[in-house]
Amino acid sequence: xxxxxxxxxxxxxxxxxxxxxxxxxxxxxxxxxxxxxxxxxxxxxxxxxxxxxxxxxxxxxxxxxxxxxxxxxxxxxxxxxxxxxxxxxxxxxxxxxxxxxxxxxxxxxxxxxxxxxxxxxxxxxxxxxxxxxxxxxxxxxxxxxxxxxxxxxxxxxxxxxxxxxxxxxxxxxxxxxxxxxxxxx
Amino acid sequence: xxxxxxxxxxxxxxxxxxxxxxxxxxxxxxxxxxxxxxxxxxxxxxxxxxxxxxxxxxxxxxxxxxxxxxxxxxxxxxxxxxxxxxxxxxxxxxxxxxxxxxxxxxxxxxxxxxxxxxxxxxxxxxxxxxxxxxxxxxxxxxxxxxxxxxxxxxxxxxxxxxxxxxxxxxxxxxxxxxxxxxxxxxxxxxxxxxxxxxxxxxxxxxxxxxxxxxxxxxxxxxxxxxxxxxxxxxxxxxxxxxxxxxxxxxxxxxxxxxxxxxxxxxxxxxxxxxxxxxxxxxxxxxxxxxxxxxxxxxxxxxxxxxxxxxxxxxxxxxxxxxxxxxxxxxxxxxxxxxxxxxxxxxxxxxxxxxxxxxxxxxxxxxxxxxxxxxxxxxxxxxxxxxxxxxxxxxxxxxxxxxxxxxxxxxxxxxxxxxxxxxxxxxxxxxxxxxxxxxxxxxxxxxxxxxxxxxxxxxxxxxxxxxxxxxxxxxxxxxxxxxxxxxxxxxxxxxxxxxxxxxxxxxxxxxxxxxxxxxxxxxxxxxxxxxxxxxxxxxxxxxxxxxxxxxxxxxxxxxxxxxxxxxxxxxxxxxxxxxxxxxxxx
Numbered sequence: 001x002x003x004x005x006x007x008x009x010x011x012x013x014x015x016x017x018x019x020x021x022x023x024x025x026x027x028x029x030x031x032x033x034x035x036x037x038x039x040x041x042x043x044x045x046x047x048x049x050x051x052x053x054x055x056x057x058x059x060x061x062x063x064x065x066x067x068x069x070x071x072x073x074x075x076x077x078x079x080x081x082x083x084x085x086x087x088x089x090x091x092x093x094x095x096x097x098x099x100x101x102x103x104x105x106x107x108x109x110x111x112x113x114x115x116x117x118x119x120x121x122x123x124x125x126x127x128x129x130x131x132x133x134x135x136x137x138x139x140x141x142x143x144x145x146x147x148x149x150x151x152x153x154x155x156x157x158x159x160x161x162x163x164x165x166x167x168x169x170x171x172x173x174x175x176x177x178x179x180x181x182x183x184x185x
Numbered sequence: 186x187x188x189x190x191x192x193x194x195x196x197x198x199x200x201x202x203x204x205x206x207x208x209x210x211x212x213x214x215x216x217x218x219x220x221x222x223x224x225x226x227x228x229x230x231x232x233x234x235x236x237x238x239x240x241x242x243x244x245x246x247x248x249x250x251x252x253x254x255x256x257x258x259x260x261x262x263x264x265x266x267x268x269x270x271x272x273x274x275x276x277x278x279x280x281x282x283x284x285x286x287x288x289x290x291x292x293x294x295x296x297x298x299x300x301x302x303x304x305x306x307x308x309x310x311x312x313x314x315x316x317x318x319x320x321x322x323x324x325x326x327x328x329x330x331x332x333x334x335x336x337x338x339x340x341x342x343x344x345x346x347x348x349x350x351x352x353x354x355x356x357x358x359x360x361x362x363x364x365x366x367x368x369x370x371x372x373x374x375x376x377x378x379x380x381x382x383x384x385x386x387x388x389x390x391x392x393x394x395x396x397x398x399x400x401x402x403x404x405x406x407x408x409x410x411x412x413x414x415x416x417x418x419x420x421x422x423x424x425x426x427x428x429x430x431x432x433x434x435x436x437x438x439x440x441x442x443x444x445x446x447x448x449x450x451x452x453x454x455x456x457x458x459x460x461x462x463x464x465x466x467x468x469x470x471x472x473x474x475x476x477x478x479x480x481x482x483x484x485x486x487x488x489x490x491x492x493x494x495x496x497x498x499x500x501x502x503x504x505x506x507x508x509x510x511x512x513x514x515x516x517x518x519x520x521x522x523x524x525x526x527x528x529x530x531x532x533x534x535x536x537x538x539x540x541x542x543x544x545x546x547x548x549x550x551x552x553x554x555x556x557x558x559x560x561x562x563x564x565x566x567x568x569x570x571x572x573x574x575x576x577x578x579x580x581x582x583x584x585x586x587x588x589x590x591x592x593x594x595x596x597x598x599x600x601x602x603x604x605x606x607x608x609x610x611x612x613x614x615x616x617x618x619x620x621x622x623x624x625x626x627x628x629x630x631x632x633x634x635x636x637x638x639x640x641x642x643x644x645x646x647x648x649x650x651x652x653x654x655x656x657x658x659x660x661x662x663x664x665x666x667x668x669x670x671x672x673x674x675x676x677x678x679x680x681x682x683x684x685x686x687x688x689x690x691x692x693x694x695x696x697x698x699x700x701x702x703x704x705x706x707x708x709x710x711x712x713x714x715x716x717x718x719x720x721x722x723x724x725x726x727x728x729x730x731x732x733x734x735x736x737x738x739x740x741x742x743x744x745x746x747x748x749x750x751x752x753x754x755x756x757x758x759x760x761x762x763x764x765x766x767x768x769x770x
Contacts, residue, residue: 061263061670062645063528063561063588066320068346068374072479073529090348092268099721100752103268 071107089164095123095141095172106164112156119143123172130156142173195221205230224248231255233690234272234296235715236741239280250289251315252281256296258693258737259643260668262320265695265735267719269750274298274321275305276748282309290315290341297321303328307335314366315341325350326375333359340393343371354379354402360387367391371398373422373453378402381410388414395447398422401455405430409438416444423453426461426480435464443467452476459486469493473520476501478527484539488513498522498554503529504537504561511544515551524548525559528588536562536588542569549573557582564595565622570604574611583608584619590646590671593623600624606631609639616663619643629653633660640665644672651678658682668693675732676703687713691739695719699736702729707738708755715741718754 065073089106102122109115116127128139135154136142143155147166155163155170190198199222202208208226212219228251231237243249256272274296281288288310298321306313313336326349332342333356357372357379367387372379379402388394394415399408403424412418430438448468457480472494478501482490487502487510494500497518504526506514514521526544530536542565549555549572556579565587573580593600601622609615609632616638620628624647632639633656640663647653655678657667666689675698686692686707701718708716719735745755 059590061260061265062590063586064263064643064645065528065561066262066346067264068348069478069527100267100269100750 067105067108071105091145091167091169093119093122093170093172095125096174098123104170106167109164111160112163116143116155119170119172125172132157140174143170144173145170189217192217192221196225199225227251228290229253233739233741234277235743235746236690236739238743239277240284241742243280243284247285249281249285250287251292252277252285252288252290253292253294254296255294258668258691259295259666260670260693260695261295265670267750267752270719270753271746271748271750272296273748274302278302278305278309282306286310287312289313292317292319293321294319295321297323298328299323300325300328300331304331307331310336312338314338317341317343317345318347319345320347322348326352326354326356326377329372330356330359333357334361337361337364338366339364340366341369342367343369343398344374345371347374349375351376353377357387358383362386362390365390366393368393369396369420370394371396371422373398373400375400376402381407385410385414391415392417394418396420396450399424399453401425401453404428405438405461406434409434409441412441412445416441417447418445419447420450420474421445421448421452422476423451423455425455426453426457427455435461439464439467446471448472450474450476452479454480454482456480457482459483462486462490465490466493470495472497474499478503478525481505481529484510492517494518496520501525501527503527504540505529506544507537507539508541508544508547509539511540512547515547519552520554521548521552522554523557524555526561527559528561538563542566545569546572549577554579556580559584559586559619561586561588563588564592565601565604566594566596567599567601567604567607568594568596570601571607574604574607578611578613580608580612581614582617583612583615584617584643585621586619587622590621591623592621600628602628602631606635609635614638617641620647621645623647625649626652626656629656630660633657636661638663642667644669646671648672648674651675654678655682658685664688665690667691669697670694671696674698676700679703680706683707683711686738687711687740689740691737693735693737695735698732700730701727701733704733704736705729713740713742714738715745715755717749719752720754721752723754 090103091106093102093104104118104122106115109118112130120126125141126139127141127143128136130136135156144152145155145163145167146169147153148168152171195218199208199211202211205226205228208222212222223245225248226246227248229242229246229249230253231242232255234254234256242252254274254277256274257266257270260266261270272295274293278291282305286309289312291306292315298318303324306316316332316339329342332339354377360383364387379400381403384403388397388411395418397411397415397418398420399411399422401424403411405424405426405428408423412421442464445468448471451465451468451472451474454477459482462482469490470493473496475494475497477487481503483505484507487506491497491500491510491514495517498520500514500518500521500523502510502525506526514524526540528536540562542562545558545560545562546569555577558580562585565585587601594604601620602625605620605624605628609618615636618632618636618639618641620643626649629648629652632642636642639661642657642661642664651674653672654669654674657664658678659682664685679699680703704716704718707714715738717737718733719737720733749755
């Protein structure tokens, strides 16, 4: 294993050949999952093997444009000229069991499917179909949000615009909590 | 024979030394020069807030009047740094409040600034004059009110692309009637409407006001009345440029613009309607800086506008300008020094295809002073890069973002290696470079061989192996900041060139193949580096050989920092302690 060599720090000249790239020697040392030009496995975990490459819109931080500016583009493209603000609308997103919170800018999404897809990607879970009567039945996770009044609501119940303006934070509930919510519905 | 100059004489001589780079050299000459220099330095720049402690800075420069700090790494701009990473302004403000109460100016970039920080500034620095926050977050408009009400001698308050919790426009009303010293006000990133009458009164009583950047909520009509009160403006950021005005109002507005005899810089122009663009014609000939990057102006209107801007030196615009528009820039704006073209599409799939590499080629061929370029484009060619290199050897900053990752030369389908080779070979003074498109290790061999003055390099989705990193770290002598994402190298080159990292400010690597084991080794061997691992999972639960998500390595005199969140690990210098957060509650 190449990594046993690390303690020596001095790598022999032959280890780093100035020959053509992609020679066998060099490839052996890369025992990790990483990006190569013929595979668009960006952001892939070591364990995960996604067969479908992520679409371009799902690459975090690409193209390298600040959120502030991206958001402005969104507003422009939506031809929304009334009281338009180009601020960002960041909400914290927590997922039960994950060690740190994330933040997303709600204004970069236009509807629920986009939001849910982004959350699925961010936290690496899959969510079932939403239906009005039963919520996310059958899904192992349930997306909830805290609204302006401080109440915890199920994501998807109200129209998108109402949701995006009243959502203060998101919480992806898992396991027994999710089941409890489900059975309560 | 005593060759030493008395310190009073030294002080006088050093008062003419402005640049901090020179002052740093001066301090290295001998102990007495070091002492005299440090006592006379007024403007201090700390380009990595974790490289040194606030106490050490305050101790060394007791005469400090102006402090500039930078926090998060540059890739934080693109959401690659998780929330809560750090970059807190509070420890600095607290320390300066105690040790440097004569501080007058604070400029912060990519830092977390809370309302508490702003209140502390307002309460602690009696002669506070300048507050400039760029890409900062964590505060609300309440904090701004605290600054407004207390800083009696405020000259500059600028919020540049900050994320502010906007609780309303009242904050502006807190500027007291006695405040007449304002020179610059920028609240363009805020949402809420401020009270127009308060703004008008503030402007009227600020005879020194040179720069005013309004937010989108300020209407076109309001703009007219403000400009009547401040015809001396040198920099103007308008609000929304889209109210429907009647004919009389329009001609009054046109008249007001003709009164702006000193205007050099124009920005804002949100939602600008095509029929209002002619209002700007009268100021065009005087403009040296024009930021249209938030204005959805289409190409024909852009051509009309830009053809009148013969003195323009800096142009920021969206790709709506298209190749045709850039040709107009090429023929009209011969003084151009800096060009930035941003994508108008919200995502990768919506790139404007009528803007190609040809646009940049036209400008490069025609504008002899062009030295700084930022260009987002769907595609590029080696030939275009070669032409740009040949015609503009004076480039200092070249940032090309081909939006599609791994995109080859769209005509020859070759990697863009040869094109970037031309750039680094020809542009001998190139200090900043961002590469994109399909690139093999060869591209980095060229950069390492020729990029001797390169200080900052940004790389994404490129290269084939450790060779790419090896070329850069062993070749680029002046390298100061390196940021890389999604490239396929592992530990070898990093470890072999570890010593290089102490000569650099920082190195960011994310979604590459560097292992936790390598991070540990680096940290053990290099005492003056902080090796920080950002990873969702505790690195210790996985084998040493597994790759970590993100690594940020920077040189520091302050040791591992104490304010890390749960997901940032630093490797202790003492391997027995192992990995920890060193978090303080």
